[in-house]
Amino acid sequence: MLKIDNLHVRLEEEDKAILRGVDLHVPAGSVHAIMGPNGSGKSTLAYVLSGRDGYEVTQGEVALEGQDLLDLEPEERAAAGLFLAFQYPVEIPGVGNMTFLRTALNAQRKACGEDEASAADFLKLIRDRANSLHIDPDMLKRPVNVGFSGGEKKRNEILQMAVLEPKMCVLDETDSGLDVDAMRLVADGVNALRDDGRAFLVITHYQRLLNHIQPDVVHIMADGRIVKTGGPDLALEVETNGYADILQEVA
Amino acid sequence: MGLPARRQEDTEARVAHLVVPDGAAWATEVRKQAVSRYLAMGLPERRDEYWRFTRPDDLNAPQAPPAAVVDFKEAPAFGEVDRLKVVFRDGVFDAEASDDLSCEGLEVERLQSATAHDIHWSKDVYGVLEARGQVPVARPFAALNTAFATDGIVIRATERVSKPVNLIYLHENPDSDAILHFAIKVESGADLTVLENGPAAARFNKCMEVDVADGGAFHHVRAQGRDHERRAVTHMFARLGQESAFKSFTLTVNGVLTRNEAFIELVGDNAVSHIAGAAVGDGDFHHDDTVFVVHDAVGCESRQVFKKVLRNGAVGAFQGKILVKEGAQKTDGYQISQSLLLDEDAQFLAKPELEIYADDVACSHGSTSGAIDEDALFYLQSRGLPRPEAQDLLVLAFLAEAIEEIESEDIAEDIYGRLEGWLQRRRQ
Secondary structure (H helix, E strand, O other): OEEEEEEEEEEOOOOEEEEEEEEEEEOOOOEEEEEOOOOOOHHHHHHHHHOOOOEEEEEEEEEEOOEEOOOOOHHHHHHHOEEEEOOOOOOEEEEEHHHHHHHHHHHHHHHOOOOOOOHHHHHHHHHHHHHHOOOOHHHHHOEEOOOOOHHHHHHHHHHHHHHHOOOEEEEEOOOOOOOHHHHHHHHHHHHHHOOOOOEEEEEEOOOOHHHHOOOOEEEEEEOOEEEEEEOOHHHHHHHHHHHHHHHHHHO | OOOOHHHHHHHHHHHOOOOOOOOOHHHHHHHHHHHHHHHHHOOOOOOOHHHOOOOOHHHHOOOOOOOOOOOOOOOOOOOOOOOEEEEEEOOEEEOOOOOOOOEOOEEEEEHHHHOOOOOOHHHHOOOHHHHHOOOOOOOHHHHHHHHHOOEEEEEEEOOEOOOOEEEEEEOOOOOOEEEEEEEEEEOOOOEEEEEEEOOOOOEEEEEEEEEEOOOOEEEEEEEEOOOOOOEEEEEEEEEEOOOOEEEEEEEEOOOOEEEEEEEEEEOOOOOEEEEEEEEEEEOOOEEEEEEEEEEOOOOOEEEEEEEEEEEOOOEEEEEEEEEEOOOOOOOEEEEEEEEEEOOOOOEEEEEEEEEEOOOOOEEEEEEEEEOOOHHHHHHHHHOOOOHHHHHHHHHHHHHHHHHOOOOOHHHHHHHHHHHHHHHHHHHO
16 A cells, blocks of 8 residues: 655755655555654654655655655645544634535545535535544534644544545554543544555554554654564563663664 | 925815715705815825825826726626615716615615705715714815715615615726715614625725614625726715614725725714725735724724735735723724735735723734745645645635624625635636
8 A cells, every 4th residue: 555665854944864764565454553762753754645845855765556655745645545644633713624524525536536525415424424433513613623622633633534535544643642532532433444445554652552553563663764563562562661672672 | 284285286186177066055065165174184195194004196196097997707796685786887876777776764865866955864974974084084085075976875774674785886987087975874773784896987986974873783795896907995984873783894806906994983882883804915906994993982892803815916904993082981892903925925014003091991902914824734735625725715714704794694605705706716
């Protein structure tokens, strides 16, 4: 599904290399987790995948189902099936959540040459998805993320994911700022979307999210590279021993 | 103290070709006094504090600078609204194109006819509110209007009027220099909505006086647009009685020069005044909202909400004042003016002012100017919205606070539709 080869990225403004040769292959139907200490480049990887300004790819390739992602605008990447659940979802005053979801869905359908969703179909879809995420109808009427609690913002991200049905979902520190109950809700939402045609890349600092979203493969990232790859047990090892031991081991 | 010689010459030259219309003795007196006011004040100059942000040259010129007549593809505003149409062509009333204006609780009469009667209700409004609004700041184009307007209508509402009165201004002559005057009286407990749209003329001077009696309500929605080269200077004078309501919204989407002035006096206790505007300018566009709200009674509320989206050299100006007179306790005054600058060539100039002589009041004002939120833009793009669409969505969201001041949902929808159309056309 997602194939990253020898990706090197630097910050445009600071002339600072952040990613130094990332190799990663996430097959369809799988859940991969990336863990790593602060500053290891995890979030940069998420932003680079989604096409945010301010990063320069100096080397390497990224392909989604064989399609080169790096030349695409963020909206084209979305249409190609990529979705980033933001660590800090953005508040957009004046734009209703419903309008936002409908506009996004229809923009993607249009980009894929499909018809726009009818108002009735759209409402049914939203109600159904919102319901399973315990999202209050009131939250749909409010402006996007404005005045939402941390948990509401993250659930709203998962709702967007459930509505847009992307092929490749990147979750950037989705567990940050969540209490246990909220994390379970979010994880349930993600698990409900797992299927053979879809892949997940779960970026997290802590192991606890991975108790709820069971990964197939765990990668440890440090200093802009994947330094170790293993099974779910690797996450437990981090939890018990911290990153220092692992980093020493690979150094 | 007279005007400096050159200014006096210019002031006289500006009206040399205009004639004070005939009318009843009272109307002639009103017009004569307006001529004196105008001559005493003189035309504005760039050096005048009140014209610091806007060059008056094109408004001062004896002849209107020409404006091409545009053949519009899009439908005019308010087409879906069940309304009473009052049509003016280059500033001249067109009875044939207008609707039959008989409607319960509504009296409409052409200005010439009203001011020809020896006794007429409009005597209490015509030129009266304009004259009140000349203090403390001179508004010479309004005095000029009262003195020389040859056309316009007077409207009196005696109860809740079921349909809005839609003033439609057609522009067919590239050199037209129109002066229209409207005197409106909303009687106690009555409710009237006035809509305005259309390019009007190459140069348009419009004055509207609105007297809202105790418990009356006046709603005003204006769509200025469909005219790229026109110049406009408009004045709204309102006097609000006890527990009355005044709500005015203006959308401006085109025009090289627009100066919209409003002077609103809250003279009865617990009156409410909301005035709002949304302006979008691209390129050769100068838009100026100049608002003066006077609180002269207890427990009144006033709001000013003005939003501008500017790019490609467009200029927006806002001068807004809240004056709270002695004794106007429990005043609740609010003022916000904001601009969204879509590039570095756009400019926003603002002068918010509060002047308060009562001690138990709540007044706030704010003015901001900023670029589009790149984080929000990226967020929308990451969900599949192409950048231009994402930007338009954020532009509409920014303007929403002003548009929400419109009470009628249907009319607000119409305004949103016009903006969407404009944004879409600019995108191509």
